[in-house]
Amino acid sequence: MRLVDRHGRRREHPSFTAPDHAVLAELHRAMVIGRRFNQQASTLARQGRLAVYPSSMGQEAAQVGGVLALSEQDWLFPSYRDSVAMVTHGVDPVKTLTLFRGDWHSGYNPHHYRCAPQCTPLATNASHAVGLTYAARRKGRDVAALVLMGDGATSEGDAHEAYNFAAVWNTPVVFLVQNNHWAISVPVHRQSIAPTLAHKAVGYGMRGYNVDGNDAAAVHSVVSHALAEARAGGGPAIVEALTYRIDPHTNSDAPQRYRDSAEVEYWAERDPLARLETLLRNEQIVDDGLLGIYERDAERVATAVRDRMAVEDKLDPDSLFTDVYAAIPPALEQQRRELAEELRQV
Amino acid sequence: MAHTPPTPPTGTETAATASGAAASAAAAQGAAEVTMGAALNRALHDAVAEDPDVLVYGEDVGPLGGVFRVTDGLTSTFGEERCFDSPLAESGIVGTAIGMAMYGLRPVVEMQFDAFAYPAFEQVVSHLAKMRNRTRGAVPLPVVIRVPYGGGIGGVEHHSDSSEAYYTHTPGLRVVTPGTPADAYSMLREAIACDDPVVFLEPKRRYWSRQSVDLPVRTEPMERSVVRRPGSDVTLIAYGPMVETALEAAEQAAAEGRDVEVVDLRQLAPFDDATVAASVRRTGRAVVVHEASVFGGYGAEVAARLTEQCFHYLEAPVLRVGGLDVPYPPPKLEEHHLPGVDRILAAMDRLQWESEWVEGHG
Ligand SMILES: Cc1ncc(C[n+]2csc(CCOP(=O)(O)OP(=O)(O)O)c2C)c(N)n1
Ligand SMILES: [Mg+2]
DSSP states (O other): OOSBOTTSOBOOOSSOOOOOHHHHHHHHHHHHHHHHHHHHHHHHHHTTSSSOOOOOTTOHHHHHHHHTTSOTTOEEEOBTTOHHHHHHHTOOHHHHTHHHHTSOSOOSOHHHHTBOOOBOSTTTTHHHHHHHHHHHHHTTOOOOEEEEEETGGGGSHHHHHHHHHHHHHTOOEEEEEEEOSEETTEEGGGTOOSSOGGGGGGGGTOEEEEEETTOHHHHHHHHHHHHHHIIIIIOOEEEEEEOOOOSOSSTTOOGGGTOOHHHHHHHHTTOHHHHHHHHHHHTTSSOHHHHHHHHHHHHHHHHHHHHHHHSOOOOOTTHHHHTSSSSOOHHHHHHHHHHHHHHHHO | OOOOOOOOTTOHHHHHHOOHHHHHHHHHTSSEEEEHHHHHHHHHHHHHHHOTTEEEEESSOSTTOOTTSTTTTHHHHHOTTTEEEOOSOHHHHHHHHHHHHHTTOEEEEEOSSGGGGGGGHHIIIIIITTHHHHTTTSOOOOOEEEEEEOOOSOOOTTSSOOOHHHHHTSTTOEEEOOSSHHHHHHHHHHHHHOSSOEEEEEEGGGTTOEEEEOSSOOOSOTTSOEEEEOOSSEEEEEOTTHHHHHHHHHHHHHHTTOOEEEEEOOEEESOOHHHHHHHHHHHSOEEEEEEEESTTOHHHHHHHHHHHHHGGGOSSOOEEEEEOSSSOOOGGGHHHHSOOHHHHHHHHHTSOHHHHHHHHHO
């Protein structure tokens, strides 16, 4: 499914239409910011200011297109790769990086942003989304959820249990699978021999969609449709977005060991930003002035991230003890005193 | 994410490039410095070369050579049939290994990190550990599960767990962990040759630790604990990543006039009571150290056994030094969690030396 080809030309589709001009412009703006954020975070990782950064360079359309399809009250369940989705969802960019900075496991209050903590154990947060939307329905609230997972993650048993629960309970969850063709060094054809990953939906009685993940308009359109259906009781869905991880798995990966740079170039020519920009310009939806503003917005986000991260956080070792239980148990209280004493002596 | 860790002091690429070929070249020239990562790599190469039933698989163990490069060169040397990437599913990895072992293969599988082995827990506990027993000996399972474990590398969450107690509490599994490169080689070879399932815990922060050793090497049988450093005042009991730390603590204690014996447990389960008990009967004092949280940790078992077996020889209670009883903290706080030399020395200071002095001179 594709609505904008790699040359920025519109493509007709029998059942899907592209979002309106305002949404197209917003998709592009979010991608410009997302890309700049990816670059900035990768730089910080190179400088050692982040312990690690899994870049989503090249996957901006899939993340932005999915997230902007959400309604105000909906939840996002991201994985480690999904910083751009989170920033687009409204999470403070610096708090998005807290995990990678090594400051804490999650830098934000999930309730505040309606965004679950970034999930590292693959596919394990997918069932959380099913449970959360089930609970919301029980409480009479119209809440849907978008789960972000990778192609590799669809091989995990947890993914399949979540798909089945969502389908059987008919909860409004869309599983957006970013098929970026690699799970670290393992190509997707070693994960699955199904015709597409979207086919996995069939066995669970769900709808499955396959979309050009570098076409933000198409991703937005399909995820919006899937969310609307799910909300209306039509059941959950898997949306497979075909995209590509341009950068290494993380800054400490060695992609030359397992993939050809020609493949990277092939995908770089299918860049999600370039094609939407072409369309927006050709159809005079945005002009140089507006594009300049997007660039400046992106630069402002990057500068803020850089400046705020330049200030070394003072982490209080006492925070190790404060949120393990609702109240600190006596034995832990004693370890807390002992550590304080240890630190006084040095 | 396989957040392959930020570069440790000696450099991630050290382990990455320390291939089996490099190790053999070094061995040819006499005792050479070998990292633990290279020793493990060489053990896999040698085991695959020697026994056609041995095969290696898991996540990213093929062309990439594993995120720590422990399987480096296996696929290019021996081909896809002997070392390959599987679908990304730990339960499936261990489950299929069980099936392979039922039919005569000797699979060596890798869990990418400690915490990513948890999806396989069902297979490990309900099948791997029990098959021999359920079938009254008819179906042994010679499976090795390699797990890089423990912290100290600045890994983000789920990359630093010390999960040994989950396994040692499961009868039917052998749980081993090397503390030196020589042991890493020898114990992995032994684990692969062993007819019991072995959870082979690799102290990831020690992948870059070096030792002068000729490979191949055979050290003591893995089920035996060894005295790494003789001493007469107190027994310091350690394993895996803490062996090096314990030896360092012993050095420092020596400078302060205390003679510390260090025991490296090596095989955590089944337990070698004789070696540790003999040591503690000699010294009269014992401290157990591990990275894992102390409560319900492996040290509790060691302390209990020593109390049962050495009660009348003990001058002080057996003490435990370990991680705090908190979930593994983020990189910037892990130094406060992990036991280091200072905490070990402080524990040794608490072994009631004064009362002995008073008695001795009273
Ligand atoms: C349960 C589990 N096993 C293994 C890992 C280690 N790991 C981290 S990312 C990754 C590859 C994931 O690939 P994919 O799902 O395609 O996501 P991508 O990284 O490409 O975004 C692996 C094996 C993990 N995080 N969790
Ligand atoms: Mg992927």
